[in-house]
Amino acid sequence: MLSMRHLSKAYHTDTIKTQALQPFDLTIEQGEFVAIIGPSGSGKTTFLNITGLLEDFCEGSYELDGVNVEHLSDKAKSKLRNEKVGFIFQSFNLIPELTLYDNVDMPLRYRKLSSKERHERIMDALGKVGLASRRDHYPAQLSGGQQQRVAIARAIAGKPSFLLADEPTGNLDSKMAEGIMALLEDINAQGTSIVMVTHDPNQAARAQRVIEIRDGILSEGKRIEKAIA
Numbered sequence: 001m002l003s004m005r006h007l008s009k010a011y012h013t014d015t016i017k018t019q020a021l022q023p024f025d026l027t028i029e030q031g032e033f034v035a036i037i038g039p040s041g042s043g044k045t046t047f048l049n050i051t052g053l054l055e056d057f058c059e060g061s062y063e064l065d066g067v068n069v070e071h072l073s074d075k076a077k078s079k080l081r082n083e084k085v086g087f088i089f090q091s092f093n094l095i096p097e098l099t100l101y102d103n104v105d106m107p108l109r110y111r112k113l114s115s116k117e118r119h120e121r122i123m124d125a126l127g128k129v130g131l132a133s134r135r136d137h138y139p140a141q142l143s144g145g146q147q148q149r150v151a152i153a154r155a156i157a158g159k160p161s162f163l164l165a166d167e168p169t170g171n172l173d174s175k176m177a178e179g180i181m182a183l184l185e186d187i188n189a190q191g192t193s194i195v196m197v198t199h200d201p202n203q204a205a206r207a208q209r210v211i212e213i214r215d216g217i218l219s220e221g222k223r224i225e226k227a228i229a
């Protein structure tokens with residue numbers, strides 16, 4: 001789970017201060033599926049980047065799976081990020097020169113895993129997204145929907161607690177978008193928490209919780225109790 005208390009973020013450029021996020025409290029339990037909505041420039045990406053330890057916050061405290069991130073060194077933060085968080089982006093962010101297999105391997109290289117364990121995780125993740133047979137292909141040989149599936153494989157191969165997705169279907173047609181949503185719901189059902197920025201009200205409606213950000217102010221929408229299967 002993650003717990004943020006009185007967290008806030010401001011950017012300072014020259015003499016200009018932009019309060020990207022006003023102080024807020026937020027707890028996300030293990031296994032939740034949270035949608036983040038709000039207009040452009042409202043602070044959604046900033047929120048996601050702070051959550052994923054890609055960016056520092058200014059005031060307040062943040063605990064990720066019981067670890068207070070405030071006083072961690074950059075190295076310790078990278079390690080925690082690598083172990084706990086998987087990222088998915090609108091533009092897939094795959095490395096064109098690497099095969100699907102090597103793309104999924106990228107974040108695992110920084111982990112203390114045996115090569116056997118790494119191989120199993122890569123094939124397992126590629127299998128989960130239905131692309132194991134394409135392991136030696138390159139991203140450009142795939143459709144957009146398939147590329148995003150590889151990005152999801154890369155994100156889940158590390159067995160993260162949290163999957164953070166920044167408009168994961170923003171570059172996809174509605175059919176491929178539906179496939180990606182179904183895949184994310186599947187991953188969530190297996191216990192991985194998902195925090196997803198989306199502009200699509202239908203997608204937001206499928207999350208258990210909707211958090212809206214406007215002018216840096218977080219407010220909570222509906223909250224649905226998850227049915228225990």
Ligand code: ADP
Binds near residue numbers: 013019045046047
């Ligand atoms: P969203 O993802 O909702 O479009 P962002 O989190 O990207 O919003 O941006 C929130 C606010 O913070 C905007 O006013 C944006 O201009 C500002 N901002 C974001 N990143 C930076 C940065 N690196 N330096 C200065 N200002 C930034």
Ligand code: ADP
Binds near residue numbers: 140142143144145
């Ligand atoms: P999806 O199943 O994700 O909807 P498409 O219907 O777009 O994929 O693609 C069907 C097939 O065509 C896939 O096997 C894919 O690998 C291939 N394909 C799609 N786009 C390209 C491309 N730009 N270059 C090479 N192959 C492609």
